[in-house]
Amino acid sequence: MTEQKHYINAETTVKSWLLTVDHKRIAILYLLSVVGFFILGGTAAILFRLDLMTPQGDLLAHETYNKMFTMHGVMMVFFFLVPVVPAVLGNFLVPIMIGARDVAFPRLNLASWYIFITGGLFALAALVLGGVDTGWTFYTPYSSTYANSNVILTGLGVFVAGFASILTGVNFIVTIHKMRAPGMTWFRLPLFIWAQYATSIIMVLGTPVIAITLLLLVLERAFHIGIFDPALGGDPVLFQHLFWFYSHPAVYIMILPGFGIISELIACFSRKNVFGYSFVAFSSLAIAIIGFFVWGHHMFITSQSIYAGLIFSILSFIIAVPTAVKIFNWTATLYKGSVEFRTPMIYALGFIGLFLVGGLTGLFLSSMGLDVHLHDTYFVVAHFHYVMVGGMVMAFLGGLHFWWPKMFGRTYNQGCAVFTAIVIFIGFNLTFFPQFIVGYLGMPRRYHVYPEEFQIFHILSTGGASVLGFGYLLMFCYLPYSLIKGKKATANPWPATGLEWEQTTSPPPTLNFIHDPVVTEEAYAYAKKNEEFYRQAIPAESKDV
Amino acid sequence: MNDQIDHHISPIRTYIIVFMALMVFTGITVWVAFQDLGYLNTFVAVTIAVIKATIVAWYFMHLKSSAKITRVVALAGVIWLIVMFALTMSDYAARSWIPFPDPW
Numbered sequence: 001m002t003e004q005k006h007y008i009n010a011e012t013t014v015k016s017w018l019l020t021v022d023h024k025r026i027a028i029l030y031l032l033s034v035v036g037f038f039i040l041g042g043t044a045a046i047l048f049r050l051d052l053m054t055p056q057g058d059l060l061a062h063e064t065y066n067k068m069f070t071m072h073g074v075m076m077v078f079f080f081l082v083p084v085v086p087a088v089l090g091n092f093l094v095p096i097m098i099g100a101r102d103v104a105f106p107r108l109n110l111a112s113w114y115i116f117i118t119g120g121l122f123a124l125a126a127l128v129l130g131g132v133d134t135g136w137t138f139y140t141p142y143s144s145t146y147a148n149s150n151v152i153l154t155g156l157g158v159f160v161a162g163f164a165s166i167l168t169g170v171n172f173i174v175t176i177h178k179m180r181a182p183g184m185t186w187f188r189l190p191l192f193i194w195a196q197y198a199t200s201i202i203m204v205l206g207t208p209v210i211a212i213t214l215l216l217l218v219l220e221r222a223f224h225i226g227i228f229d230p231a232l233g234g235d236p237v238l239f240q241h242l243f244w245f246y247s248h249p250a251v252y253i254m255i256l257p258g259f260g261i262i263s264e265l266i267a268c269f270s271r272k273n274v275f276g277y278s279f280v281a282f283s284s285l286a287i288a289i290i291g292f293f294v295w296g297h298h299m300f301i302t303s304q305s306i307y308a309g310l311i312f313s314i315l316s317f318i319i320a321v322p323t324a325v326k327i328f329n330w331t332a333t334l335y336k337g338s339v340e341f342r343t344p345m346i347y348a349l350g351f352i353g354l355f356l357v358g359g360l361t362g363l364f365l366s367s368m369g370l371d372v373h374l375h376d377t378y379f380v381v382a383h384f385h386y387v388m389v390g391g392m393v394m395a396f397l398g399g400l401h402f403w404w405p406k407m408f409g410r411t412y413n414q415g416c417a418v419f420t421a422i423v424i425f426i427g428f429n430l431t432f433f434p435q436f437i438v439g440y441l442g443m444p445r446r447y448h449v450y451p452e453e454f455q456i457f458h459i460l461s462t463g464g465a466s467v468l469g470f471g472y473l474l475m476f477c478y479l480p481y482s483l484i485k486g487k488k489a490t491a492n493p494w495p496a497t498g499l500e501w502e503q504t505t506s507p508p509p510t511l512n513f514i515h516d517p518v519v520t521e522e523a524y525a526y527a528k529k530n531e532e533f534y535r536q537a538i539p540a541e542s543k544d545v
Numbered sequence: 546m547n548d549q550i551d552h553h554i555s556p557i558r559t560y561i562i563v564f565m566a567l568m569v570f571t572g573i574t575v576w577v578a579f580q581d582l583g584y585l586n587t588f589v590a591v592t593i594a595v596i597k598a599t600i601v602a603w604y605f606m607h608l609k610s611s612a613k614i615t616r617v618v619a620l621a622g623v624i625w626l627i628v629m630f631a632l633t634m635s636d637y638a639a640r641s642w643i644p645f646p647d648p649w
Contacts, residue, residue: 177614205625241633292628296636307639311632 006409006507021106022510027092028407029113034084037120040127041075042472044068048448049465052458057448065448066133067149073136078158079120081392082250085257086168086203087116089399090196092407094172096500096508097190099181099517104174105167112167119161126150126157135446137247140228140239144220152221155214162211165253169203172196181499183519187281190498190523191274194281195260198288202249202256206292210246213239237302244295252291254388255355256284258395259326262348265398266330267524268496269345270337274524276329283322290319297366301375309368316366323359327352342494343417347398350425354390358383361436376446378457379439382432390428397424397475404479405489406500409507412482416474424471430464497525555604563604570597591630 003009007024010016017025048068051059060068091109095102103109126132132154134143143151176197180189216227217239226232228239267274274280296304296312330352339345361383365371374380401421405411438457443450450458492501500508503517521528574593582589602608608619 201621205621209629237636238633241636242629245629245633292625293632296632299636303640304636305639306643308632308636311635 004505005509006505007510008408008507010510019110021102021110023091023095023103023106023109024407024508024510024512026109026113027088027090030083030087030091030116033113033117033120034080034088037075037079038084040124041072041080042469044072044075046465046469048072049462051448052450053455053462055450055452055455055458057450060448062448063133064131066135066446067131069446070132070135071127074123074132074154074158076388077136077250077254078161079116079123081254081388082165083116083161083168084396085261085392085399086172086196086199086253087112087164089261089396089403090168090172090199090257093403093500094175094193094196095179096504096512097193097498098176098179099184099499099503099513099519100175100179101511101513103171104179105171108167109171112164112171115167116161116164119157119159119164122157122160123154124157126153129153137243138214138217138239139243140217140220140236141230144217144228144236144239152218155218159211159214159218162207165203165207169200169207172200173204176200181517181519184499185519187278188519188521188523189281190260191263191277191280191284192257192260195256195258195263195284198284199253199256201285201288202253202291206246206249206253209242210250213242213246216242237299237304240299240302241295244298245292248295248298249288249291251384251387252287254392255395256287258351258392258399259284261395261399261402262330262351263326264496264498265344265348265402266333267526268402268494269340269342269348270334271340271526271530272333272337272524273522273526274329275332275335276325277523279325280329283325286322287319290315290322294319294366297371300368300371306368313366313368317363320359320363327356327359341418343412343414343421344398344402346418346421346425347394347401350421351391351394351398354386354394354425354428358386358388358391361386374439376444377439378435378443378445381445382435382439385432385435390432394424394428397421400479402494403500404482405493406506406508408483408486409489409505410482410486411489411493412486413478416478420471420474420478423474424468427464427467427469427471431461431468432464434458434460434464495529497523497529555607555610559604563600566600567597570600 007022017029020026020029048060048065051057051065051068053059057065091103094100126149129150132147132149132151134147134149134151138151138155143155176189176193216225219225220227220229220232220234224232226234228234228236230236263274263280294312294316296308297316300309300313361379365374365380365383401412401417434457438454438461439445441454443454443457489506491505493506495501499513499517499519503515504513570593574590577586577589577593602619608616
């Protein structure tokens with residue numbers, strides 16, 4: 001029997017991959033690249049977590065420790081978390097989910113990958129040439145005046161990679177506006193698409209600001225143009241304003257696509273329509289917009305005025321509302337659903353719990369008084385890891401496991417995958433929960449020499465990180481193994497609703513669909529699907545009767 | 546013809562006038578930079594920059610003859626710039642509202 005032609009085996013040369021304009025292949029290129037950066041960032045984390053096991057900080061030198069946590073932050077934020085869902089799952093799924101043959105600008109899509117890799121090479125060069133020690137936030141005046149490490153090279157790397165982000169954002173906005181299949185109205189769009197759309201808005205409106213901010217930093221460092229240095233007439237806090245104008249919304253670039261994934265998973269594995277579809281859809285847009293108004297909560301402990309702090313504090317509380325809308329709606333979707341505990345669903349449920357902790361501790365930090373105590377402690381570290389790793393990475397892994405059969409046409413071992421998901425959940429909590437406590441007790445972040453009474457929390461944390469690392473390693477075993485030995489996936493193995501499942505093969509052909517799809521029903525018509533399922537099942541049984 | 550695509554071609558005269566206007570504003574920018582207008586310094590500099598950027602976007606970048614959705618996208622950029630300035634200024638403008646104690 002001849003093997004079915006699809007996007008993976010359509011052409012097999014290296015050139016056909018490197019010059020492809022197929023959004024699915026570009027997604028795979030992005031997947032390989034971001035996994036590479038994830039491994040680098042993760043290795044740095046393992047090294048400094050081992051260092052933190054003893055209060056003397058005797059494994060790494062002071063400078064090396066600073067460079068390790070900076071590398072971890074830069075790699076994970078700019079080269080993993082920001083691109084991972086939009087550029088991998090988004091690139092693969094956005095056109096298929098809306099019934100298009102490709103994105104609106106396929107060549108720009110490929111260009112974005114090359115730009116991303118160029119930015120990544122700059123950052124890697126900075127690493128090879130001795131690293132950078134400013135922290136991923138590049139705060140002035142340390143970064144502009146005092147640091148002796150490769151700030152310019154790293155800054156340029158992030159600057160260049162930003163353009164990849166902008167191109168992806170522009171591509172998605174135009175694709176979603178212009179290339180929806182007949183019948184795919186705005187309110188029939190899967191919630192993953194709404195989330196990608198909201199994310200794209202932030203990417204397009206926010207990324208230029210970080211790009212120009214880092215360029216200003218480079219200009220001040222290289223040519224002594226006074227922007228942030230008070231001696232030259234600048235203001236170091238201005239850097240923080242400009243940096244967080246992008247970098248706080250960037251948190252939503254990272255988490256919003258995760259929200260989109262969770263909506264898909266919860267609906268599929270509860271066999272129910274998403275409760276309050278339009279509220280969930282609009283809450284993504286609300287988060288994208290309000291997310292731009294809250295950045296000052298990173299700066300309560302600077303010279304920022306009390307008045308501005310008050311405004312930013314109130315606005316930060318307000319953004320919890322659309323986020324809570326999502327959590328409540330997912331919970332309501334689960335209510336009376338026929339919940340199946342398959343691997344993606346384990347990640348989705350893990351996400352809800354962990355993100356809830358991450359989100360609520362964010363409210364602690366946006367209270368001005370409490371932030372005086374908690375600012376720059378491990379409490380903050382635990383908070384944002386609960387959002388970024390407990391939220392975003394769990395959502396990404398859920399999504400990856402959900403769409404893996406679609407992307408590669410193979411299924412993985414469910415038992416292994418469920419076990420790994422549980423190991424990751426336990427490892428994550430063991431790593432980061434003790435950090436809430438030690439942070440509250442006063443352990444500052446970014447210090448590797450600390451009082452002995454904090455050691456127990458660091459030992460727990462390092463132990464947890466080992467369990468977490470083991471979980472990730474397991475995944476690096478069974479997922480690649482499934483590509484070789486996994487059973488062939490059917491077109492709709494879960495079975496789920498949506499064009500990617502119902503209208504195309506696994507993996508899809510190069511042009512996504514054999515026939516142009518026409519959409520005739522709402523998203524998540526699981527009630528109808530369940531009915532059909534029973535209608536097919538019942539006559540067979542009634543014959544026996 | 547696809548009505549979404551801008552096929553409008555402006556006369557060369559328009560470009561020359563726009564170029565001249567930009568040069569005049571650049572001259573004003575340089576001149577203003579040497580005047581001390583007190584707290585108006587930033588305001589005047591930003592106003593001139595906004596006028597120049599608007600001229601560039603409207604004529605050179607063809608917003609004048611673009612579809613409404615394109616103008617909405619450009620407008621979103623301007624609104625976000627205003628948000629950035631306004632909230633940043635909520636800090637700078639209000640720093641002196643609560644006096645700091647005298648240094649020892």
